[in-house]
Amino acid sequence: MPIGLLKYGLARRxxxxxxxxxxxxxxxxxxxxxxxxxxxxxxxAYYLAKQWGLRNVCVLDKGWIAGxxxxxxxxxxxxxxxxxxxxxxxxxxxxxxxxxxxxxxxNILYSERGHLTLAHTDAALRTARWRAExxxxxxxxxxxxxxxxxxxxxxxxxxxxxxxxxVLGALxxxxxxxxxxxxxxxxxxRAAADMGVELHQHTEVTGIRRQGDxxxxxxxxxxxxxxxxxxxxxxxxxxxxxxxxGFRLPIVTVPLQACVSQPLQPFLDPIVVxxxxxxxxxxxxxxELVMGGAVDGYPLYxxxxxxxxxxxxxxxxxxxxxxxxxVKVLRQWAGIADMTPDFSPVMGETxxxxxxIDAGWGTWGFKATPVCGKRMAETLATGAVPDLLRPFALxxxxxxxxxxxxxxxxxxx
Amino acid sequence: MxxxxxxxxxxxxxxxxxxxxxxxxxxxxxxxxAADWAQHVFHRDNRxxxxxxxxxxxxxxxxxxxxxxxxxxxxxxSYPASELFAKRTPVGPAEPGDR
Ligand SMILES: Cc1cc2nc3c(=O)[nH]c(=O)nc-3n(C[C@H](O)[C@H](O)[C@H](O)COP(=O)(O)OP(=O)(O)OC[C@H]3O[C@@H](n4cnc5c(N)ncnc54)[C@H](O)[C@@H]3O)c2cc1C
Numbered sequence: 001m002p003i004g005l006l007k008y009g010l011a012r013r014x015x016x017x018x019x020x021x022x023x024x025x026x027x028x029x030x031x032x033x034x035x036x037x038x039x040x041x042x043x044x045a046y047y048l049a050k051q052w053g054l055r056n057v058c059v060l061d062k063g064w065i066a067g068x069x070x071x072x073x074x075x076x077x078x079x080x081x082x083x084x085x086x087x088x089x090x091x092x093x094x095x096x097x098x099x100x101x102x103x104x105x106x107n108i109l110y111s112e113r114g115h116l117t118l119a120h121t122d123a124a125l126r127t128a129r130w131r132a133e134x135x136x137x138x139x140x141x142x143x144x145x146x147x148x149x150x151x152x153x154x155x156x157x158x159x160x161x162x163x164x165x166x167v168l169g170a171l172x173x174x175x176x177x178x179x180x181x182x183x184x185x186x187x188x189x190r191a192a193a194d195m196g197v198e199l200h201q202h203t204e205v206t207g208i209r210r211q212g213d214x215x216x217x218x219x220x221x222x223x224x225x226x227x228x229x230x231x232x233x234x235x236x237x238x239x240x241x242x243x244x245x246g247f248r249l250p251i252v253t254v255p256l257q258a259c260v261s262q263p264l265q266p267f268l269d270p271i272v273v274x275x276x277x278x279x280x281x282x283x284x285x286x287x288e289l290v291m292g293g294a295v296d297g298y299p300l301y302x303x304x305x306x307x308x309x310x311x312x313x314x315x316x317x318x319x320x321x322x323x324x325x326x327v328k329v330l331r332q333w334a335g336i337a338d339m340t341p342d343f344s345p346v347m348g349e350t351x352x353x354x355x356x357i358d359a360g361w362g363t364w365g366f367k368a369t370p371v372c373g374k375r376m377a378e379t380l381a382t383g384a385v386p387d388l389l390r391p392f393a394l395x396x397x398x399x400x401x402x403x404x405x406x407x408x409x410x411x412x413x
Numbered sequence: 414m415x416x417x418x419x420x421x422x423x424x425x426x427x428x429x430x431x432x433x434x435x436x437x438x439x440x441x442x443x444x445x446x447a448a449d450w451a452q453h454v455f456h457r458d459n460r461x462x463x464x465x466x467x468x469x470x471x472x473x474x475x476x477x478x479x480x481x482x483x484x485x486x487x488x489x490x491s492y493p494a495s496e497l498f499a500k501r502t503p504v505g506p507a508e509p510g511d512r
Contacts, residue, residue, distance in 0.1 A: 239459035250455035252434075253483075298432035301483050308414060308428070341455055357430040398451040 009014045019190050020065075020199055026222055027198070030058050032380055033218055033227040035205045035241060036234040037061035038070040039181070039366065040358050042188040042199075043373020044231060044380070049195035051374070052318040052381035057197045060188075060220060062204035066185035070366065072303075073334035074258050074292045074413050075181045076271055077367040078115050078284065080142045080173040082131050082408040085391040086344065087138045089371060092388065094175055096370035106187030108179045109285060113270050115176020118156060118320075120165040120276040127172035127407040135173070145172045155271050158320055165276060165319065176271050178282050178290075184369055208245040208355070215245070215355040229380055231356045236301065236336030238346075238359035248332060248353045248396045249359065251338045255411045256363050257309040259332040261324075263287035275411050277316040288330065291317060292412050295337055295363060305332040337362045342402035343409040347376065347392045348385040356380060363412035364405075418491045419470045420477050433467030436478060436497065463489075 005295070032048060034041045037059045048054040061067070077097050101108050119125040128144050135142035139331040147159055150170050159167050193199055200222070207219030208230075217226040232241045242249045264287050273280040278294040293313045296306075310332060318325055339362045340346060346360035358376050361368065371388075379385050385393070391403055415427040440453050458464075468479045468491070478489040494505055 237461075239457070240461055243458075243460075248452070248456040248458065250457065252457055252459050253461075297427065297430075298484055299464075300486055301457065302486050303484065306415070397455040398448050400447070400451065 001160065002134050019329065020185060020193050024213075026058070026200060026203070026220070027289065029226045031056040032226060033057075033230045034059045035067070035218065035230065035232045036200060036237075037065045037185075037189070037201065038068045038233060038235060039066065039152060039185045039188065039234075039363070039369035040070075040372050040376070041231070041233040042066075042185055042192060043369050044233065044358070044376045045197045045373075046188045046192040046195075047374045047377035048381060049192055049197050052377060054381060055196035057192075058198065058200055058201040058220075058225075059192070060200050060205060063201070064201045065189050065199065066182050069294055069335040069337065069361070070185045070369075071182055072258070072333055072368040073181055073289045074280070074282070075178045076115070076176070076262060076280070076413040077110075077179060078154050078173055078176040079140045079367075080115065080117070080131055080171060080176070080272075080408065082127070082134060082136050082405055083344070083403050084138060085403055086405050086408065087135055087140055089392075090367060090387055091140050093368050093371035096374065097177065097179065097367075100179075100184070100187070100370060104187035105239065106183055106190065106194055108183040108187060110179045111176055112175060112177045113244075113286060114153065115173040115271045116150065116273065117171040117173070118150075118167050118272065118274040118276070119169045119171070120167060120274065124276055125169050128169065131408060138292055140173075142171060142173045142204075145170055149348055152266070154272060156321060156323070157272065158289050158322055163319060176282065178271065181366060184366075188369075188373070204245070205241065208241075210246065213351065214353050229354045229356070231358060231376060231380055233376075235357040235359070235361055235365065237337050238338045238357070242350075242357070242359075245352055249346065249357075249394070250340055251302055251346070251360055252299045252337050254299050255302060255304070255334045256292070256337040257296065257305055257332065257334040258290065258292040258412075259305075259310060259313070259329050260284075260291070261289040262328045262330050264289065264327065272320065273411055273413070274316070274320060277319060278411055279313055279316040279320070280411055280413055281317060281321070287359060289324075289327070294410070295336075295412055296395055301336055303334045303336060305334055320376065337361075337412070343405040344403040345372075345392050346394050347372065347389045348379060348394065350394060362409070366410045402411065415438055415486075417468070417479070418488055419468075419475065420491050421475045421492050422473060425470065429471055431469045431471055433469055433476065434469060436465045451465075469492075 268283040271282040340360040
């Protein structure tokens with residue numbers, strides 16, 4: 001690396017490296033077809049090639065790489081969930097995230113900031129303590145802290161007792177981080193393509209061909225391809241794909257919106273979240289404030305932005321940071337979140353024997369990208385669902401074994 | 414602010430409403446297997462396109478049916494639930510003394 005860098009620095013011309021190979025025609029047969037080139041689909045492709053030597057793999061997307069929720073999220077990574085199953089799973093993801101820039105040779109701008117979940121009510125304090133104890137028990141760093149400690153970590157926060165909803169305490173999670181979301185997808189895509197995985201953008205899956213309880217191929221706008229196994233990782237479109245495959249999901253698709261401010265001097269180190277006020281904020285390395293809230297009020301397959309969202313979000317955020325009232329909003333956007341009733345994802349087997357699912361990521365799936373890709377790849381390669389994923393099976397709803405993460409995932413991040 | 418048509422109150426702000434989810438056939442509780450219950454309670458069509466749903470106008474406590482397009486975010490029609498449900502689903506014990 002250093003010698004390469006030196007050569008590059010001394011060169012007269014700087015040839016830009018082509019990130020992805022030019023698109024080829026679709027082959028008639030693949031070992032594995034992955035539907036959806038978001039972070040999840042691309043990560044699965046990468047680990048299939050890297051860890052399992054499976055390279056006759058293609059990733060199809062009806063749009064472009066990371067054009068879905070992967071390129072629209074607020075990029076918060078943390079492991080301070082509520083259920084032991086969730087904490088274990090997200091902790092493995094945080095560990096993978098920390099090494100990802102090295103692993104992919106692609107700077108994902110991973111920045112550990114610490115994550116504060118503010119409590120404004122006794123109920124919120126109780127949930128915070130509960131989460132802290134579950135986290136610590138499983139080796140994840142989390143602590144319930146009081147107002148003095150919050151003031152030390154985030155002096156700019158409005159901690160006045162005169163506030164409409166005074167802050168009583170917070171769950172503090174030091175490993176909480178942000179990263180550059182596009183870079184995760186591009187890094188995985190490039191590394192997977194280098195190993196021979198094919199990426200096909202503007203290739204929409206329009207049908208799933210079945211024989212009995214097996215998938216034999218997928219229909220696309222560019223023709224039909226056969227495959228031995230398939231994975232759907234299409235977030236907001238999960239129910240549409242499942243309908244093509246012939247089953248229903250415990251999922252509704254609801255827009256989730258976010259926005260960023262104009263860039264400001266660095267003043268906000270930790271990520272600050274308030275579940276009671278339904279808002280959260282972090283400051284990027286560029287100085288922009290990234291702000292978001294809860295999902296929209298009703299199901300919709302549309303990535304539109306609304307004024308209502310901005311108004312309600314700002315009225316809550318200004319409770320926490322009143323001095324931001326003059327700051328301008330620069331951009332606003334939305335993604336479509338695949339919400340499950342228990343706020344946990346759906347991973348693993350489906351009613352079809354060789355068709356796998358990675359869905360139900362709602363407002364919380366960016367942080368799971370590496371672990372989900374790695375473990376879904378294991379599932380596809382071996383045909384056996386790893387223990388880490390078993391609690392998240394689609395089947396849990398039929399046996400009434402939901403995995404309630406509401407206390408940890410209700411605000412959109 | 415988006416406006417939603419309510420059969421009782423006319424066009425009102427979207428904030429005054431809560432979506433109650435897809436209208437689905439009421440199952441016969443005494444005949445249902447656990448898996449069928451799970452289908453009824455958790456699983457959804459979640460269709461992209463035309464849907465028929467329960468909606469509640471919160472300030473007046475009025476439940477009604479709305480048909481809308483989840484791709485275009487347009488409300489096409491809303492009407493009283495009595496248009497769809499001719500008879501009431503009994504709640505509680507069917508006969509006095511039947512506990
Ligand atoms: C505003 C917002 C903020 C968020 N903030 C956070 C956060 O801070 N932290 C966090 O952990 N999570 C967050 N999330 C959630 C997170 O973004 C998602 O859960 C995650 O990115 C899902 O990744 P994915 O790869 O599964 O899906 P996506 O990135 O959505 O990729 C799915 C792909 O499938 C493609 N597709 C769909 N249908 C078809 C078809 N028929 N054929 C071919 N391709 C198809 C789409 O074009 C899309 O590219 C947020 C989400 C939003 C919207």
